[in-house]
Amino acid sequence: MEYYFFFSYTRGNHSPYLIKLFNDLSDSVREKVGAEKGKEVGFIDERDVELGAEWEAVIEQALQNSKVMICLYSPGYFKSSYCGKEWQIFQDRRTGYLVQNQLAPLPPVIKPIVWIPLLQPIDNPVVEDIQYYIGNPDDIHNRKGLKYILQKNVEYKSLYIDYIDKLSNEIIESANRYELPKLAPFPRLQNTLQAFPNNIDQPIANFNTNNEIQFAKHVRFVFVAEDPRNFGNNRAAEAADLYREIGGRDWRPFPGMRCIGPYVQHLVSAEDINFFCDELNLNRNLVNEVEQAYSEGKIVIFIIDSWTVNWNLQYQDILRQLDRGRPLINYSILVTWNENDPDIVRHRAEIEQTLRATFDIRANIWKNPIYYRHSICSSEELSISIIDTLVNLRSEMHKRAPISKVISGGIAKPVINNNFYTA
Secondary structure, rough: OOOEEEEOOHHHHHHHHHHHHHHHHHHHHHHHHHHOOOOEEEEOOOOOOOOOOOHHHHHOOOOOOOHEEEEEEEEEHOOOOHHHHHHHHHHHHHHHHHOOOOOOOOOEEEEEEEOOOOOOOOOOOOOOOOOOOOOOOOOOOHOOOOHHHOOOOOOHHHHHHHHHHHHHHHHHHHHOOOOOOOOOOOOOOOOOOOOHHHHHOOOOOOOOOOOOOOOOOEEEEEEOOOOHHHHHOOOOOHHHHHHOOOOOHHOOOOOOOOHHHHHHHHHHHOOOOOOOOOOOOOOOOHHHHHHHHOOOEEEEEEEEHHHHHOOOHHHHHHHHHOOOOOOOOOEEEEEEEOOOHHHHHHHHHHHHHHHHHHHHHHHHHOOOOOOOEEOOOOOOHHHHHHHHHHHHHHHHHHHHHHEEEOOOOOOOEOOOOOOOOOO
């Protein structure tokens, strides 16, 4: 069953006012599209128990078949892992639309409502591109929240009616204009990365750690390789075997190569290279982690399985945010290309388009092999690329590092170099 809108809210905000909003919005959409009385044009989850497998499937189908998502922003909304998962699935469908339509702008099909005002501004790159307010930010419904308007229904009745009229028009217009693709295969809610970082586990270092690390002599690796259990029947058996049991650091980029985790650890800790190394997990806090590494003088290298980036829309979204964020010069993207993989060969044009869209700044604008290398086709080439990248990134970071001068008393005084962020 298709819905015009999916009503996303945290259960802590459930109240008669919230249900009135849903019902009024449904009535307005229903009347404007000429649907028969009682037809469900919106989906709302009103369960009062934890998710069971059967009901989770109902929500998944509603997320897959809704054209617009209405989000009730509140302090509790951004603390809810399920709200973050719902938000992320719709974001993945938006990203799918972008890829299908030759990099058109992301469609405005996520529409927030300020239900209860936030005590602090949203500090989340995932949601910053979504228009936060309907109307002027200083309007009473944005300053006080729409729940307040409903509570003061006599005083603000006319404002509320106009609000519902405008929002229902936006829902119908977006639903008719943007045909979001369905996700295939559709991710289970329990396996979906949630969009809000508050409840996301911090990355775990799987290698060596050392608190006394020289500047630009510590490298953090991110292994972008899908868990093969998510492929189903969509991957050739000989290709799926390279991901071993869990993908990530367990993945082998090329036949005959050892797992990438221990491989790079051995490579960069060799006596003639001598880097400290550990691992960053790919999650919604990644942008912050890379920025933190930058502030600590640490290098980050992404080793990318080209098939995974084309396959996983959530990864595309995270990596795109990183690429379009601050122009940090402490990280590099290395894309592997297994010419013996029949799936990669068959879908080459599609994968290349996805990579160009995901790493638009580094691949299309910077065009500097220090920061982006494409089509690494063998383990030997990968080893050379990693070492060469480490040497060059370290050199670039030293060039732009703050310089210390000794003044009277022997105290080092930093001299700020404003070119530190220049590519």
